[in-house]
Amino acid sequence: GATVAEHYRPRVSYYMREQAGNFHYGRQHPMKPHRLTLTNHLVLNYGLHKHMDVYEPRRATEDEIREFHAEDYIDFLKRVTPDNQAAMQACFSSFNIGDDCPIFDGMWDFCRIYSGASIEAARKLVSGAADIAVNWMGGLHHAKKYEPSGFCYVNDIVLAILQLLRYYPRVLYVDIDIHHGDGVQEAFYTTDRVMTCSFHKYNGDFFPGTGAIDEMGSGLGKFYAVNVPLQDGIDDRSYTQLFKTIMTAVMDTFKPGAIVLQCGADSLGCDRLGVFNLSIAAHGECVRFMKRFGVPLMVIGGGGYTIRNVARCWTYETGIVCGAELPSALPDTVYRDFFAPDYSLHPQLSGRVVNHNSRAYLNALTARILEQLRYLKG
Numbered sequence: 001g002a003t004v005a006e007h008y009r010p011r012v013s014y015y016m017r018e019q020a021g022n023f024h025y026g027r028q029h030p031m032k033p034h035r036l037t038l039t040n041h042l043v044l045n046y047g048l049h050k051h052m053d054v055y056e057p058r059r060a061t062e063d064e065i066r067e068f069h070a071e072d073y074i075d076f077l078k079r080v081t082p083d084n085q086a087a088m089q090a091c092f093s094s095f096n097i098g099d100d101c102p103i104f105d106g107m108w109d110f111c112r113i114y115s116g117a118s119i120e121a122a123r124k125l126v127s128g129a130a131d132i133a134v135n136w137m138g139g140l141h142h143a144k145k146y147e148p149s150g151f152c153y154v155n156d157i158v159l160a161i162l163q164l165l166r167y168y169p170r171v172l173y174v175d176i177d178i179h180h181g182d183g184v185q186e187a188f189y190t191t192d193r194v195m196t197c198s199f200h201k202y203n204g205d206f207f208p209g210t211g212a213i214d215e216m217g218s219g220l221g222k223f224y225a226v227n228v229p230l231q232d233g234i235d236d237r238s239y240t241q242l243f244k245t246i247m248t249a250v251m252d253t254f255k256p257g258a259i260v261l262q263c264g265a266d267s268l269g270c271d272r273l274g275v276f277n278l279s280i281a282a283h284g285e286c287v288r289f290m291k292r293f294g295v296p297l298m299v300i301g302g303g304g305y306t307i308r309n310v311a312r313c314w315t316y317e318t319g320i321v322c323g324a325e326l327p328s329a330l331p332d333t334v335y336r337d338f339f340a341p342d343y344s345l346h347p348q349l350s351g352r353v354v355n356h357n358s359r360a361y362l363n364a365l366t367a368r369i370l371e372q373l374r375y376l377k378g
């Protein structure tokens with residue numbers, strides 16, 4: 001089981017619906033909702049449920065999803081099935097259905113489940129009944145108002161932030177998924193009430209292709225979009241140092257009333273789609289760092305395609321938000337075989353790719369972002 005550490009003991013709410021782990025994007029598709037089941041089993045078998053309020057959230061309603069998404073796109077998501085998609089062919093080009101975003105059985109139900117959880121998590125923070133709310137089902141940051149993108153159909157993050165904005169004057173969004181958080185950035189690009197900050201691989205080609213350092217927001221939102229473009233192979237030391245330097249400046253200048261932290265685990269070393277070199281400890285250090293500010297915090301999932309490591313990472317991070325120290329030997333679950341041969345929470349993940357982020361590059365990047373943030377002090 002878990003032993004308790006640290007002094008700040010926030011009230012933590014945890015959202016999970018067992019069913020969410022049973023959806024399938026299709027054979028060979030890298031996005032595997034089963035990682036949610038693996039995570040949940042580890043969380044429960046470590047005994048972390050004793051440190052949190054665990055909720056089985058309700059599904060988002062159509063009205064709630066309409067707060068961000070277009071009417072006819074919602075109609076499409078609601079109606080389309082694997083069997084009728086041929087008949088609905090006319091819509092397909094406009095709605096970007098394809099290999100990345102296939103129509104699968106229960107897709108609309110899946111969207112309502114992960115989005116309902118993010119909306120409830122946000123409301124729980126607003127009500128003051130929790131200091132930290134965790135939803136590993138959510139974090140689908142690419143979905144757009146009119147179309148799905150990059151495995152994401154409904155943007156639960158935008159929906160959650162809209163809930164937080166009802167109460168908090170300013171909300172900070174932080175995204176450590178290896179992909180750019182384009183859907184969230186786009187939704188709040190022209191407002192100064194939401195600062196979006198994404199760390200990602202960027203070379204103009206890597207999906208989704210956006211997230212250059214000079215995308216900074218526009219209109220009232222100018223300087224309120226922060227992009228940290230990185231190259232292959234970034235390691236623990238460089239990443240955590242960069243993250244802490246930038247987040248310290250962001251918190252100091254923006255002073256958010258609430259934080260949403262997207263914890264995509266595809267930034268770990270050995271990810272099937274990723275090219276970074278992070279350990280689970282370093283990924284978790286970003287969560288620990290954001291927790292320390294003591295600001296209401298929503299922690300959500302995202303990418304992560306080597307699912308044994310996704311489950312390890314999100315379990316470790318659930319422990320961090322609870323202030324519980326987890327022994328590295330994994331507890332037994334029915335999914336024990338996934339964690340062979342080490343059966344450890346912290347396998348060696350680095351070393352597959354060379355670090356292409358030079359000290360000079362990272363220093364210049366940091367300098368430019370700190371300069372951008374100085375415009376906010378005004």
Ligand code: VJV
Binds near residue numbers: 027028100151177207
């Ligand atoms: O790079 C792309 C777009 C293409 C067109 C579609 N083909 C399948 C791949 C290249 C240009 N898409 C990315 C999308 C990444 C989404 C990341 C989501 C998140 O982690 O940020 C948040 C949840 C991409 N990379 C790899 C794949 N798609 C990919 C998709 C497949 C696949 C293998 C790789 C879809 C189906 C199958 N294999 C069978």
Ligand code: CA
Binds near residue numbers: 175177180181198
């Ligand atoms: Ca990111």
Ligand code: ZN
Binds near residue numbers: 178179266
């Ligand atoms: Zn990703």
